[in-house]
Amino acid sequence: MDYRKIIIDSIQSNLYDKQVLSELIAAPKDAGMGDFCIPCFKLAKEMRKSPAVIAEELASAVKTGGILEEVKAVAGFVNFRFDKARFAQQVLNDAIQAGENYGKNDEGKGKTVCIDYSSVNIAKPFHMGHLLNTALGGAIYRIYKALGYEVVGINHLGDWGTQFGKLIVAYKRWGDREDIEKRGVRGLVDIYVKFHKEEETCPELSDEARSWFKAIEDGNEEALELFEYFKRITLKEVSRIYDRLHISFDSYAGESFYNDKMQPVLDELSDKGLLETSNGAKVVKFQDDTMPPCLLQRSDGATLYATRDMAAAFYRKKTYDFDKCLYVVAYQQNLHFQQIFKVLEMMGCQWHKDMIHVAHGMVSLESGSMSTRGGNVVFLEDVLNTAVAKAKAVIEEKNPMLEGKELIAEQVGVGAVLFGVLYNSRIKDMVFSFDKVLNFEGETGPYVQYTYARCNSLFEKCGDIGEEIDYSGLDNEECRAIVGLIEKYPEIIKESAKKYEPSVVTRYVVDLSQAFNKFYFEHKVKGEAEGIKNARLLLTKATGQVVASALSLLGIETPQKM
């Protein structure tokens, strides 16, 4: 049901543009004010009347009746209140009827969104920094899917560059196949770190690495075999992590995929007269030097990061004909994306405006910024395992008879880690600490999952919802707050999509959980009169369903019990 439409239709006056009024409708700050409100301040200027007068006029033009019970003008606001019982009935039944589709819509039908995220580097550890990126991308992926978009998740693998030459040298000198089979990427990282240490005293290693990289480029059999081996080891390990995080991709076209797709881009830039030679390198300069030039070819002829991203942009436009192409990448690369988007514009690509850098903050450790070379990293797998172990310990302490402890500990532990990185605005930096990740109280994943388990437990204790429903059982502050939140859920999904901000959903599900826990503490369900009990079970069912839906958008599971 569209409550905004009911409000607009109730206004019996042609003095105001209904479309404008509709856009002004908002939720009052304090639920005690009403269910919806129209702030009249924006109208004041063009109507040349004071907000208070406009509010009075609007309020007196409203014809109440039906579900709309009351309208009141207060200090420039028109506050609308619905019949509590009917509003609750309508909202809860709408939500329950839609089931897991509640909150979703088809505004994106027929449109495609590409999302470039995670983009793991071969032979580098999957650490906490990648988690923020991967969790954000995965959440945005699901949020757009919920709005009916065709979504293409792209893992732009970091599978090219001189570091592979280094790795081959390191492997041939110190590599132990058995150890690498057993320890995977950790084994590779160890020899990579060793290479950098040895390189300081033994500079000829650098030359050796360069020639091995050249060998990969030239298709040397031994070099390619090792390269593919490193890639296989990494992907095997990474997909194990993706499985735990409930992340998947539609494409793994990485850097090496674009090796043969860059020359056409350079040719086109050259044809359009945009490519200049500067100190032997090929660059695109920007008007009035608004930005430093974009470097597309090194003086030795080699291509660069920007060249590959240009090629990828064209490939994606051609292959997917996207409406939007999102790059979930840390803000460190702001300039890079500004440059390539601008170059696309200069090339006359109208779709340059559909390219969006979804920038996020950086993750560091208390001991400073993370660096694979320096060995200052926290492997994500260790974090997940530690969180799961903590969840297991909490279960043993609080609910040792629980069935399926292993699985639930996994769901809670991993959920806690994911929830933690999706809780704040994406642009915020974060300093990783085990203390924070292992806190399962307050605004955390386990808190929300616990709320869901509570909902479920009420059904176990009370049985199904009976026929007789007395909505006066929801006539209290706590229930009204929950109904208001459930009504807002579809808007929340839209807002988080529009802002590319999963934290909107994360914050919302905490609000809903807090509202439910207050209700749970203040009011009984079991043992109440049949009609009251059933009304509250209805509220519980809708809440549980929305909590599970919101968490699933974030990639977090909801155990029935914990």
Next chain:
RNA sequence: GCUUCCGUAGUUAAAUGGAUAUAACGGUCCCCUCCUAAGGGAUUGUUGUGGGUUCGAUUCCCGCCGGGAGCACCA
């Protein structure tokens, strides 16, 4: 130096330009003979600073202070 982002309780953070600026964590203190205490409650504020725009600014604009990031052959 230039560009850009950020600055809100002790800490981490919320707040389409709107009503009395929200939570959580940590500390202290209450609440399980009662539907899961991974819960509920009590207890702290000059939104860095000075101007400006506005009926109204945490939010928009300008200056300053403090912090992060980027600024040519790495990605």
